[in-house]
Amino acid sequence: METLWQDLRYGLRMLAKNPGFTAIAVLTLGLGIGANTAIFSVINTVLLSPLPYKDSGQLAAITATDRKTHTTGVSVSYPKFTLLNDQTQALESVGAYFSLGVNLTGRGEPEQLTAALVSKDFFHVLGVSPAHGRNFLPQEDQPGGGDVAIITDNFWQSHFGGDPKLLGSPIELDGKSVTIIGILPASFQFPIQQPPPDIWKPRVFDLNLLRPDQIQRGAGYLYIIGRMQPGVTVARAQSELQSIDRRYQKAFPGNADGLKYDLAATSLENNLVGTLRPSLFVLLAAVGLVLLIACANVASLLMARATSREKEIAIRRALGASRGRLIRQLLTESFLLSFAGGGLGFLVTVWVMPLLRAFNPGTVPRLQEIHVDGTVLFFSLTLCFFTGLAFGLAPSLQFSWRDMHERLKEGGRGSSEGGKGGRLRELLVIAEIAVALILVTGAGLLIQSFVRMMRVNPGFDSQSVMTFPIALPPNRYSQPEKSAEFYRQLIERMQSLPGVQSAGVTSFLPLGAGLRYVYFCPENLICQGIGRDPLIVYRQASPDFFRTMHIPLLQGRKFSPQDRIGSSPAVIINQSTANQYFPGQNPIGKHLHISSDLIEREIIGVVGDLKFSALTAPNFPEMYLPLEQVPWPITTLVVRSNSNSKPLIAAVRQKISEIDPDLPIAGIQSMNDIVASSVAQPKLLTQLVGVFATFALLLAAIGIYGVMAYSVARRTQELGIRVALGAQPADILRIVLGQGMRLVLIGLGLGVAVSLGLTRLLSSLLFGVSTTDPWTFGGVALALVTVAMLASYIPARRAMRVDPIVALRYE
Numbered sequence: 001m002e003t004l005w006q007d008l009r010y011g012l013r014m015l016a017k018n019p020g021f022t023a024i025a026v027l028t029l030g031l032g033i034g035a036n037t038a039i040f041s042v043i044n045t046v047l048l049s050p051l052p053y054k055d056s057g058q059l060a061a062i063t064a065t066d067r068k069t070h071t072t073g074v075s076v077s078y079p080k081f082t083l084l085n086d087q088t089q090a091l092e093s094v095g096a097y098f099s100l101g102v103n104l105t106g107r108g109e110p111e112q113l114t115a116a117l118v119s120k121d122f123f124h125v126l127g128v129s130p131a132h133g134r135n136f137l138p139q140e141d142q143p144g145g146g147d148v149a150i151i152t153d154n155f156w157q158s159h160f161g162g163d164p165k166l167l168g169s170p171i172e173l174d175g176k177s178v179t180i181i182g183i184l185p186a187s188f189q190f191p192i193q194q195p196p197p198d199i200w201k202p203r204v205f206d207l208n209l210l211r212p213d214q215i216q217r218g219a220g221y222l223y224i225i226g227r228m229q230p231g232v233t234v235a236r237a238q239s240e241l242q243s244i245d246r247r248y249q250k251a252f253p254g255n256a257d258g259l260k261y262d263l264a265a266t267s268l269e270n271n272l273v274g275t276l277r278p279s280l281f282v283l284l285a286a287v288g289l290v291l292l293i294a295c296a297n298v299a300s301l302l303m304a305r306a307t308s309r310e311k312e313i314a315i316r317r318a319l320g321a322s323r324g325r326l327i328r329q330l331l332t333e334s335f336l337l338s339f340a341g342g343g344l345g346f347l348v349t350v351w352v353m354p355l356l357r358a359f360n361p362g363t364v365p366r367l368q369e370i371h372v373d374g375t376v377l378f379f380s381l382t383l384c385f386f387t388g389l390a391f392g393l394a395p396s397l398q399f400s401w402r403d404m405h406e407r408l409k410e411g412g413r414g415s416s417e418g419g420k421g422g423r424l425r426e427l428l429v430i431a432e433i434a435v436a437l438i439l440v441t442g443a444g445l446l447i448q449s450f451v452r453m454m455r456v457n458p459g460f461d462s463q464s465v466m467t468f469p470i471a472l473p474p475n476r477y478s479q480p481e482k483s484a485e486f487y488r489q490l491i492e493r494m495q496s497l498p499g500v501q502s503a504g505v506t507s508f509l510p511l512g513a514g515l516r517y518v519y520f521c522p523e524n525l526i527c528q529g530i531g532r533d534p535l536i537v538y539r540q541a542s543p544d545f546f547r548t549m550h551i552p553l554l555q556g557r558k559f560s561p562q563d564r565i566g567s568s569p570a571v572i573i574n575q576s577t578a579n580q581y582f583p584g585q586n587p588i589g590k591h592l593h594i595s596s597d598l599i600e601r602e603i604i605g606v607v608g609d610l611k612f613s614a615l616t617a618p619n620f621p622e623m624y625l626p627l628e629q630v631p632w633p634i635t636t637l638v639v640r641s642n643s644n645s646k647p648l649i650a651a652v653r654q655k656i657s658e659i660d661p662d663l664p665i666a667g668i669q670s671m672n673d674i675v676a677s678s679v680a681q682p683k684l685l686t687q688l689v690g691v692f693a694t695f696a697l698l699l700a701a702i703g704i705y706g707v708m709a710y711s712v713a714r715r716t717q718e719l720g721i722r723v724a725l726g727a728q729p730a731d732i733l734r735i736v737l738g739q740g741m742r743l744v745l746i747g748l749g750l751g752v753a754v755s756l757g758l759t760r761l762l763s764s765l766l767f768g769v770s771t772t773d774p775w776t777f778g779g780v781a782l783a784l785v786t787v788a789m790l791a792s793y794i795p796a797r798r799a800m801r802v803d804p805i806v807a808l809r810y811e
Helices: 002-017 019-048 078-087 122-126 153-160 212-216 234-251 256-260 268-307 310-318 323-357 374-401 404-410 419-454 480-495 575-581 645-659 671-678 680-714 716-724 729-765 774-800 804-808
Strands: 059-066 091-105 111-118 148-151 170-173 176-183 199-202 220-228 261-267 465-471 500-506 517-522 535-541 553-556 570-574 591-594 600-607 622-626 634-641
Touching: 002 019, 002 323, 019 268, 019 323, 019 374, 019 680, 059 234, 059 268, 078 091, 078 212, 078 220, 078 234, 091 122, 091 465, 122 220, 220 234, 234 256, 234 261, 256 261, 261 268, 268 323, 268 374, 268 419, 268 680, 268 729, 323 374, 419 680, 419 729, 419 774, 465 645, 465 671, 480 500, 480 634, 480 645, 553 575, 570 575, 575 600, 575 622, 634 645, 671 680, 680 729, 680 774, 716 729, 729 774
Parallel strands: 111 199, 148 176, 535 622, 570 600
Antiparallel strands: 059 220, 059 261, 091 111, 091 170, 091 220, 148 199, 170 176, 465 634, 500 535, 500 634, 517 535, 517 591, 553 600, 570 622, 591 600
C-alpha cells in the first residue's frame, strides 16, 4: 500500500510538472468519457431500467398483427379483449385502455385535458392502487354504470391544490357531472403514452367515436396490457393467444378482426422502446469510437512524453527498479489521467442531463426519467479504468522493456524517429483514421438519409398554417345537424378574420397522431364484406381544407357548401386510389361504398397523395367525406394566414368562444412544428452522430498533426543533412507529406473494409440511400485526406525551414 501511495504522489508531481500536457489529455478524455456516460444514462433509463410498476418484467403488451402484411402494433377490438379476459390462463389479469381528449368546464376558463377510458382491472394489472380513495367497482364497468373518475396526483395538486375533501366531489367533463373517487400516487407514471392522461374513466366500450354495432363487429381501438402468471414466458402467452384467436373466429365468424388479425404478445418494455434500440446502440457505438480515438491520441502523447523521460527511466532501471515497478508507475500516471478525465466527464454528464430531458418527450420514451444513479456511476468508473488501461499499457510496456543502457550511452541523441516507438505511433494514427472513417461514414449516411427524407413531398404546404384541435362534447353535440352547424359557423368566422387567407377542418391531420381505416368496395369490384374488402384511409374534410393546405386538385371538383346532410353522398379520393382501382379510367362520376354502411357515394374529385402517417411511409388509398355530410366530433381547424401567430391565436380563440363559450382550445401548433415532430427521432440521431463524427474528425486531425510534428522534431538532423546535400524545400515537403499520406491511405483502406460490413447495421435507420453508397464513402475519404493534408502541412512547413547548420548541431 505504501508503494502505491508513493506511485500516486510521484505521478501527481510528474503531471503537475507538465500542466499543458495534463490539461490536453484530461480535456480529451473528459469529453470522450462524458459523452459515453451521457449516452449510457439514456440507455440505462430507456432500455435497462425496469418500468415503474410492480414486477414490470411480468407485463406484456397485447396487440394485433395483420396476417398478410405482418404489420404489428395494431389496436384490438372490444369483443376480442372480452374473450381474452374471460379465457386466458397464462395471464393473471388483463387491462385495456383508450386515450381521448375531454373538456373540463365549470371552473373558469374551459380546458382540454388528456384522459383515458380503462377496464376495471387496468390499475390492478399495473400493480397500482389509488393513494386516496378507491379503484373502479365491477358495476361501474358495466353499461349504465356511474360517471366516476380517478385522477393523477399532479392534476389534483395543480387544479385543486391538493384539497383532501375532493373525493366524492363532482367535476364537469364534456358537459357531464363526473364524481372523483380516487387519486393515484404521486409516484405513478405512464410512459406508454405522451402526454400521459390526467383523468381515468371506466367503460372502454362507452365511446362516442364508434357506434355500438361497429364496436361489436370488431373495430380495433383498444391497447391491452396483461400481467403474466409467475413463471409464464412471453412465448407461452403467445401460444395461448393463438388458441384464443381460433376460438374468436368461431364465436364471431363475421367480425373483421377475426378474419384479418391475430393477437401478439411482447414484453411491455420491448413494446415501448423496441424500435428505439437500434438508434440508441448506434449512438453508443458512435461515442465509443470517439473515445477510442481519444485514447489513441492520449497514448501517442504519453509515448512522446515518455521519450523525453528515457534518461530518467534508464537511471531508475540502473538503480535497481524492476520492469514491473516501472510499468506500475507509468500505468499509475495513466490511471490518474483517466480518472481525472472521468471526473470532468461526469461533470459534463450532469451538465448535459437537463439538455437531454428538454427534448420533446415524444421523441424518446421515458426521456424525462433519465438521471445519474449507481449504475451510471459504476459504468463511468469502469470506463475510466479500461480507458486508462487502453491508452497507458502500450507506452508502459514499450519503455519498460527498452534497452536503456544504449540510451544512457547515446545521451539522448537521435537523428531519426525509427524504432518500435515510431512504428507504434504510426499504427495508432492508422487506427485513428480507420475508426474516424467508420464513424464519419455512418454519420454521412444518416445525414444523406435525413436530407432525402426532408425532400419528400408531403403533398401539402406547411408554411403559414396554424392548427387548432377541437373536441365537441358528445352530450351537447349528439345530433349531426348541430355539429354540422358548428363547423359551418366556425369556417365563416375564421374567413372573416383579418389576414386569414383560408380555413378548413379535417378529422385527421397530415403527419398527426390519428388515422382511421375502413373496408370499402369500389365500383366494378365484387364486394365480399367487412374483413375481406380492401382497406382505405377514411377522413372528413370541409370544403376549404384542400385550398388551405395547398393540396392539388387533379380531377373533378372539391367539396362545396351544398355537400351537406341530406344531399347526394359525395366522396373525394386520392391519386393512389384512382391509380389502383380505376387504372386508365376517369373515376369522376363512378361510385364506391364503405363496407359497413353500404351507402353508395359518388366520386366527385381526385386530389394528390398526402403523407399522413410519416414522410417515409408509402402512399396508401385515401378517401375524404364532406364534413357537413358526416360530422366528426374530434377535428382540427387549419388556418392559413399572413399575420403573426400570437394575435391570430387570440382572434381564433375569441371567435370559437363566440360560438361555444364552454369549448376549450388546446394543443395549438404550427403545421411546421407538426412536420418537425414527425421527424424528431431521426433528426436527433443524425444530429448527435454528426456531432460525434465531427469530434472524431478533429481528434484524428490532432493525432496526425501530433505524430507528424513529433516525427519532424525527431528527424531534424536527417532533414538538415538532406538540405545540406542539396534537397529543395519541395523535396522536404514531399517527404513529410508522403509519410503522412502513407499512414492516411493505409487507415482509409482498413476503414473502408470494416465500414462496408458495419454500415449494414444502419439499414433499418436509412431512407433512400444504400449502406454502401459510393458517393458517401468517396466524400468521406476525400474529407479525411483533406484534413490529413492540412494536419501534415504545418509540420511539413516547419521542416522546409530547417537550417542545416542548426540541424547538424541539434540534440
